[in-house]
Amino acid sequence: SQLKMFVDELPDMPKILGFDVVNGIPVSKSLQIGMFAKKWKFHRDLPPTRVFAYGTSNNTATVPGPTIEALYGVDTYVTWLNYLPSKHILPWDPTIPTAIPATKKGVPTVVHLHGGIDEPQSDGNANSWFTRGFRERGPTWTQKKYHYYNIQQPGNMWYHDHAMGLTRVNLLAGLIGAYIIRHPDIESPLGLPHGKEFDRPLIVFDRSFRTDGSIYMNKTGDNPSIHPQWQPEYFGDAIIVNGKAWPRLTVRRRKYRFRIINASNARFFKFFFTNGLRFIHVGSDSSYNKRPFMIKEILLAPSEIADVIVDFSESNSDSAILANGAAYPYPGGDPVDKFNGKVMKFIIKRQREVDTSRVPKRLIKYPSPDLSSAAATRYIAMYEYTSPTGEPTHLFLNGKPYEAPATETPKEGTSEIWNVINLTEDNHPLHIHLGLFVVLEQRELVDEEKFKECMLKINNAVKCQISKYARGNITAVPAHEQGWKNVFKMMPGYVTKILVRFAYIDSNASYPFDASAEPGYVYHCHVSILFGFSI
Ligand code: C2O
Known part of the structure; x- marks a missing residue:
């Protein structure tokens, strides 16, 4: 049932x-x-x-x-x-x-x-x-x-x-x-919807349950003849928001602010409203955009956050379903069905409201990434190794497992360019601890197989002549995701170039702590595995 x-x-x-x-x-x-x-x-x-x-x-x-x-x-x-x-x-x-x-x-x-x-x-x-x-x-x-x-x-x-x-x-x-x-000194003047009723986090994740209520997670692997337990990704059929499956919220005919967190293990969401309502996107992950962007859908990878305003006075109906259109795994997996394609329902009161909140033309402008100041350029290749016996697939970065000593040692106060080369078949949300980054470019690889062959042998993107392969199509980074982020979607078969800043984005103040102390920090894909770096 x-x-x-x-x-x-x-x-x-x-x-x-x-x-x-x-x-x-x-x-x-x-x-x-x-x-x-x-x-x-x-x-x-x-x-x-x-x-x-x-x-x-x-x-x-x-x-x-x-x-x-x-x-x-x-x-x-x-x-x-x-x-x-x-x-x-x-x-x-x-x-x-x-x-x-x-x-x-x-x-x-x-x-x-x-x-x-x-x-x-x-x-x-x-x-x-x-x-x-x-x-x-x-x-x-x-x-x-x-x-x-x-x-x-x-x-x-x-x-x-x-x-x-x-x-x-x-x-x-x-x-x-x-x-x-x-x-408050910076945020109150913006005039965005605020207070307990009009400013709320929406924490979204997927789970499956058995009829006795327990969380269902398969004990046997996806391919038990190869490995008894290994399941690289978890997908549940029920969509949970703030701890309830497909909940509803009655709202007034006015603006609300929702801080939407994708807390799923592996599910991407492509959120949209069934009645055509739009999102006014004001922030991505942990920082504000320089200006609001009006968008019809939001693609959110595991651990990404979208800070949006929804103006229910624009609704031409009395209810709106927040829906999801992202295939799972993303992008090449199964299409959503009538269960995981729905998230929650808003019931919109008829009566118009006086709404003193507003969305200003300008939000908060942080310094743009300064490419000329980059202290280092790094190449980070993600690829999967499958042993001849088909043992569980390991996702390595530059051929190294998590247990290997830290490879990236940026200095406090500097910025670096990281070229992340995704040679896997999935979109990996890359999260970097401590540093915020701006996505500069996403460019498709040509002759990916040839490049991969070289990487499997010598594990060195420069020696494998990455520049010869990184010359395919450019996929534009959506305007609302061009600010400072802490996670971004590394498209399969693409090189994603980012500028990471190991300093505050709003000042040149140095960290009040010793960032070079043990145990350092990690960067990783938010679907699966961890890797280390230290400052
Ligand atoms: Cu959200 Cu290292 O994690």
């Missing part, structure tokens, strides 16, 4: 302020946020589901977790506490490099603030994991209390688990939450 759509109200996740106010002055705050095993109702007609949830107590923990609202210039400290049981609720694949506690007990976890510009010891390195009560700790673990500086550009981030080899199952279990940095 199928779940009925649009019967649950869209929840708002609990809000936690990342600062205190003393005598009218905001001061830093230390939070304790736990990870709890509990049951969560994803749908009216589905029995409660066993999940892992973030919260300040087991009772108040939610999926997604609470939205942390930080204030520019005020430090937030979080002690993340693991209260999880000794066994995972989802299948655990021991054949991939995984954080395994010596006692084989406990669920390793570690939290990464995605988009945060923070010290490496607070960045949630995959090997800085810990189990319940910090009983066991990974090799790069250093501290219980994480420090978030909140002195970067205002915008949207999310926190999620990042433990070695377990990230995908820990996220599937529910370890996900939104984090916003607000900078």
